[in-house]
Amino acid sequence: MSAIKPDWWDFEGASQQLRDVSLLARLIGWYMGEPRAPKGWILCAEYEGYSCLSIECLGYDEDGTFVMEHQLEPLLQRAEAHAREKGFRNLKYIIGSTDLSCHGRPVVNYAEELRTLQSNGRAHFDYFVQYGFTPTGFIPNCYGKDYHGIVMIKPLL
Numbered sequence: 150m151s152a153i154k155p156d157w158w159d160f161e162g163a164s165q166q167l168r169d170v171s172l173l174a175r176l177i178g179w180y181m182g183e184p185r186a187p188k189g190w191i192l193c194a195e196y197e198g199y200s201c202l203s204i205e206c207l208g209y210d211e212d213g214t215f216v217m218e219h220q221l222e223p224l225l226q227r228a229e230a231h232a233r234e235k236g237f238r239n240l241k242y243i244i245g246s247t248d249l250s251c252h253g254r255p256v257v258n259y260a261e262e263l264r265t266l267q268s269n270g271r272a273h274f275d276y277f278v279q280y281g282f283t284p285t286g287f288i289p290n291c292y293g294k295d296y297h298g299i300v301m302i303k304p305l306l
């Protein structure tokens with residue numbers, strides 16, 4: 150397949166991307182609390198080929214209530230430090246559109262939706278924005294009809 154490529158992509162680069170498994174996602178995670186009963190956790194995927202650490206899932210048990218905000222900041226800081234140590238340029242997170250202005254309806258004009266995106270009191274979204282993440286795109290209908298994923302990026306450079 151590396152012979153089928155655009156002119157600007159050299160053969161060595163194409164061949165490496167198709168064969169080098171280190172460019173594929175590698176999972177890594179951390180937790181707070183005891184190993185048998187973690188209080189909080191974060192699971193990330195390293196995308197070396199994209200210079201990105203992606204937060205895949207996270208959570209915290211606040212006395213029986215599942216939360217995903219400031220309680221997890223030590224784990225977010227650990228993930229960010231890990232990404233920086235690896236030389237990654239971005240931290241990525243996808244958040245569902247619940248309680249955001251685009252929820253429950255089709256996204257037609259992505260640029261306009263992104264420009265006017267508002268939180269309707271969504272603490273989780275507001276926290277990630279305060280932590281330095283910026284909404285950069287949409288994955289429409291990824292959690293169901295008119296239930297979108299918002300791509301959030303925190304640059305590390």
